[in-house]
Amino acid sequence: MTSKTKSQSKSTPPRIWTVDVIVTEGFVLTEMSAVVETLRIANRVLAQPPFRIVMRSAKGGQLGCRAGLLVDTETLMERPDADFAFVLGNSDPDHPGLSLGRMVKSYTSREARIYLLSEAAARYLKDKGGKGATHWENSALLRERLGMFDASHALASENGPVVTCAGMGATTDIVLALIGRLTSAAAQMSVANILLHEQVRDYSSLQPFSGAKPTITGDRILDHSIRLMQANIEDPLPIGEIVEELNISTRSLERKFKNFLNTTPNGFYREMRLNKANNLLLNTSMSVREIGLACGFQNGFSSLYKSIFGITPFALRKRRRLGEDVPVDFLKAGE
DSSP: OTTOOSOOOTTSOOOOEEEEEEOOTTBOHHHHHHHHHHHHHHHHHSSSOOEEEEEEESSOEEEEBTTOOEEEEEEOOSSOOOSEEEEOOBSSTTOGGGOOHHHHHHHHTTTOEEEEETHHHHHHHHHHOSOOBOOHHHHHHHHHHHSOOOOBOBSEEEETTEEEEOOTTHHHHHHHHHHHHHSOHHHHHHHHHHTTOOOOOOTTSBOGGGOOOOOSSSOHHHHHHHHHHHTOSSSOOOHHHHHHHHTSOHHHHHHHHHHHHSSOHHHHHHHHHHHHHHHHHHHOOOOHHHHHHHTTOOSOHHHHHHHHHSSOHHHHHHHHHTTOSOOEEOOBTTO
């Protein structure tokens, strides 16, 4: 649930969060891909895959988007056991499946957080009233229909356990924000890098039509320090050299990492390098020693890795190649 802490002690099993992805016939493929692929990459980046993804719909079975892709879905549960749910938008804003009041309550009453994307958000705001976020096209459409419709131009708006979102390409930012909240800023950044997603926008960022120019973290000096780290993975820069480049004190940089990312510069840098190591372990034939050197660990890589993740790099590579510990229940129809 949303109150779960990020970190788990080394003596307890790794935390796995269940994420329901809820679709109706005619769902938005861009949003489904943004949710599923971003979480899947997080599972690949992290040593212990934290997300289990379940596709769901009102009656289960196969449903299709307007592009023709079919997905297999499980039936919505009367008493959901998911920690999070994403309701995708729909090419038909009047689709009866977007009548969401009862479904939203079924999740929130069990302490789950629910994300309503684009048309799903617009329908919820129309039916329930109140202010939230939806795609600017939906705002314009409902304003024409209703005369007045007060929607935020932000990417997302949080109202307790219900998050209304612009959807479309901004869905990736929303999922990355969730990954950062549940795991770490370094894991979030690693997933963003694999996606070639240069800037992770926060909820308050304005939708692009407004001309907003967001940053990675909201702080340009912190952004610069992260880019320096990203550019120097194999030969890590001492923090002293980073602050000299930034023309600030070590203490100032430490405060920025603490305030924005809830970590330390060294901790963030180390985890970023370990996340790259995970990616190389699972997707290359490089030896463990070569991977350690490529990620800036001159000595003791395997011991450090095990102390952090509770498993050796050799064991992780073997287990993943056997297909173990991949908690994803997402299957494309026809495969």
